[in-house]
Each structure stands twice: as C-alpha cells, then as structure tokens.
Amino acid sequence: MRALWSQLDRLIGRAMLDEEDPTALGLCRIVVVGIMTASMLTHVGAVSDYFSSHALLNGEAAREAFHSRWSIFFTFDEPWQVRTIFAVGVVAHLLWLVGLFTRVASFIAWGVWISMVGRQPLLYALPDQLHTALITVMMILPAGRGLSLDARWRGKRRPVPVWCRRLVQLQIAVVYVSTGALKSGATWRDQGTAIYYTLLNPYNRHFVMDSWLASIQPWILRPATWATVVWEVGFGGFVVLHWLREMLGRPRRFPDLRKIFLTFGVLMHGGIQVLLYVEWFTPLMIASYTAFLTPDEVTRVGAWLRRRRGGAPSEAAPDSPDDAAADERGAEPAEDEPAAAESEASDDPPSS
C-alpha cells in the first residue's frame, strides 16, 4: 500500500506538482498579456459608445438583452465611469505585463475584460473568445514569480508548479482538437476546398485573387486544407506525447515534436494573418506557444539576447530540469553558448 501511494505521489508530482524555474511562465505572461493589452487598446475612443449609457443598447434594454452575462458596466454605466474603469483595466494590464503586483493586477485586468465582453457580447467574435479563455487561464496562474518586477523588487521569485504551463498547453490543444474534430464538412474532408472558400470571402480577405486561388487549388490549397485538419486533430496527441516525454525525463524513444508542430502552427497562422482579417487570433495563438518553451530554453534565449546587445549576463539563472535531462543524454550545449551554459548554475531548487 505504501509503495502504491508512493508511486501515485510520484506520478502526481511529475504530472502536476513538481516545481520548475518561473522564467518560462514569466515569458509566457509577458508575451500573451502584451497581445491582450494591444487588443484592449484598440477599444480606445469607442469605450463609451460600446459600454456606457451612451451605447445604442443601454440601461434596462442592455440588461435584458444580455441577461446571462455579468459585467460591472451594468452597474456603472455613466460614460465617465466606464472610461475610468477601462483606464484602470489598461493600467492593470500594463502592471500584469511587467509583473508588478501581479496577482491583483491580473484579477482586475480579467474583471475589466470580461465586463467589456459581458456588457455587449455581440461585439466580440471567436478571436475574442480565445482572449477570454487565455486571460482566465493566465489569471489563475502564479505567472508573476519570474521575469517580473515582483521577482526583482519585491522578492517574490519562487519556483512554479509544472502544471501551470501545461494548463496553457491544454487550452491550446483543446482549441485545435475541438475545431479540427468539428470540421466534418465536405469542404474539409472530401473536396479539400475549405481554405479556397475561406480566402475568397470578401468579409475578411486582404486580397482579391480568385483566379490565382483556383489555379493553385489542386496543388497547394487542397493539400494544405487536409494538412490543417490532420494537424489540428493531431495537436492533442502531440501535447499528450509532449507531457509523457517531460514526465519520463525526455528519453530518446520520445522524440521532441515541438519544432514540427509549432513551426507548422506558426506558418499556418502567419499565412492566415497575411491573407485574412482575423482580429488578434494569430498573435494570441503564436504568443501562447511560448508555453511550450522550457525554463532552460528561455534562459538560453535571454543569455543570447544579452550577448547580442553586448552585455554580460546580469543575473545567475537557476538550474532547471532541462539541464539535468540534457546531461543524462550527454547533450552538449550549443556551440555558441558555453559561457551562458556555465553561468546558468544557481542554488534554486531543482524541480524534481
């Protein structure tokens, strides 16, 4: 019984509760919240028109129309009140971005954002739904423990549990697998014309190129359509394999599929961004991919950036499980990074 409990405890630790350096989660916070802040700022100039008593749907009518939603703007709806609350929300986003009073700032930022969506949900589409999902997930996480002013000025630097980044990864996987599984129509499965039709839509296309799209349909768009569905549905398997690989200490029999899956994602979303108007969907999705970077990788990138700027690494980066795993495999540090690799030793607790 004791052995069984011990094994269960080990499994829980590796899957969720073991700790890692907070740098990777901190980078994820910076990038994702940065995009969210930009999305918030696009409301400047229209806040009263959308959310206050000066909106076309206001007062009792707004409460009746959107009775299933919560919003602080149902209570405070004078234009000056709405503008003030919005400004507080922007400041909260900025504080969350730099990681100062992160917990409180993230909660306020979340509250203001869901108030905006709840006050007039018909102004928001699926990219904003992703924003709401990510802001909710990020708000729960202790993302201010690394790469933050809380860590630097207020002594809040502490390790974070491994489940934090995995929750963001799960959210991304659910978006892809769910939408991939629902793409059951003939344009996705049989004809392979879904991307063609999407790029033809004048509602959000950036370019009019009907004849050219038709000419590349058999050779480029059809394979790309099928590849997209396979990739989206396969993303769930990729994330499960990625978790197993990390839990088992990255053995050789589990290849690192991140480069393949995430590069495909970056190219796909980049293509969408160039060709279509999709609000903030592409930047948010690509920003959330940072959840797949390990603390060690983020530290190396940081050291590389510091060297590019001509400065020496300014603070000792913590040890991380990635170093241990690399040592077990006998992996060498990248040729151009020996100094950084040496400087990464510290006395932070190992993660497992």
Added chain:
Amino acid sequence: MKGLVRLARALCVLALGVIIVAPNLPKEWIGDWPSTIVSYGRKVSFVQRWKMYAPNPQRAQTYMNLTAHFADGSTADLEETLQERDGWGRTFAWNKTRVDIWRHYANFNPKRANDHRKWYLRAVCVREARRGRMPDKIVMEQVTRRFAPPDKVAAGRRGLGRPRRRLVTVGYCKVKRVRDMLEADPVLAQG
C-alpha cells in the same frame, strides 16, 4: 497530512483541466453535466466552444441591407446598405469596427427568429432617432453572393456569384419596447 494536501492540490488542477476540456466532449460520451459548467462559465463569458470554419467555412457572404421608411412616405438607405455596396472587394482591420461583428451575428438564420437581429434593429431605431430623423419602420433585406467552386473559377467564372436579395424582416420603431428605449435614452434626453 502532507500527502493529502498534495492530493487535494492535484484534484484542483484536474478540475481546471475538466473545466477546459469537458464542454468540448460529445454528450453521447459523458452526458449533459458539462452544461452546468458551460452556464457558469457563460456568466463570465468564459466559453469553450471552438467551432471555427466548421463544419464548413462560409460558401457565400451575406450583408444586411436596411431601408428606413418615414412617416411622410419617404425612404432612405441606411449605412448598412452603403456598406453592402462597398463590401465585395477586400477588407483590412482599419475598415472594420466591432459593430461589424454584431451585424454578422444579426444576419444568422434569416428564416428563423434571431434575438441578435431583433436587438440590432431596435438599436438602429435609437441610432436614427439620435441622428434626428426617426423612421416608422426599418426594412431589412439580405444580399447574398455565393462563392464559385474552384473548377468553375478556373474555367473563367467570377469568384463571387450574382447578388441575390431577399426580405428578412421589418423592424418597427414605434412599438412600445422601442419607445421605452427611446424614452430612457440619455443621449436623446440631452437633446
């Protein structure tokens, strides 16, 4: 005790995972209990349904076309109609506002009741009243153009088909519900 605390923390993490995953699982697999999660999540606009371009992307684009009818018998094309006339080329972010998303929702299900459309037309009554000329009614039509299949376009056909127009509904601006909205409107009260 420490073990139990770890177990409790792990269960909390699992619960977070369930909140994200469960709304996307088929009801045939797990029953209807995730609808409780969905309804609580909706309260704070946390929605986990990711039906993007599914089951098929749009194969036609529809714009609304609004015509205001006034008490003196005159009519006027509203801004939605003007947008429709210019809406068949290309689009960039700076051409869009969030109201375009609302218009998109208001176009859904033209043959059935649609609350988004109902509230949109009421809001248009308020908008036009604020602009100084209150219509009696607003006639909503839709203009739809189908997208030609790739083989037809390769053979020389245009990508967008002929515009097809149909009457969707008539929104009346003098019904009690709209009158109440107008009376309560602070912008109109300011004159």
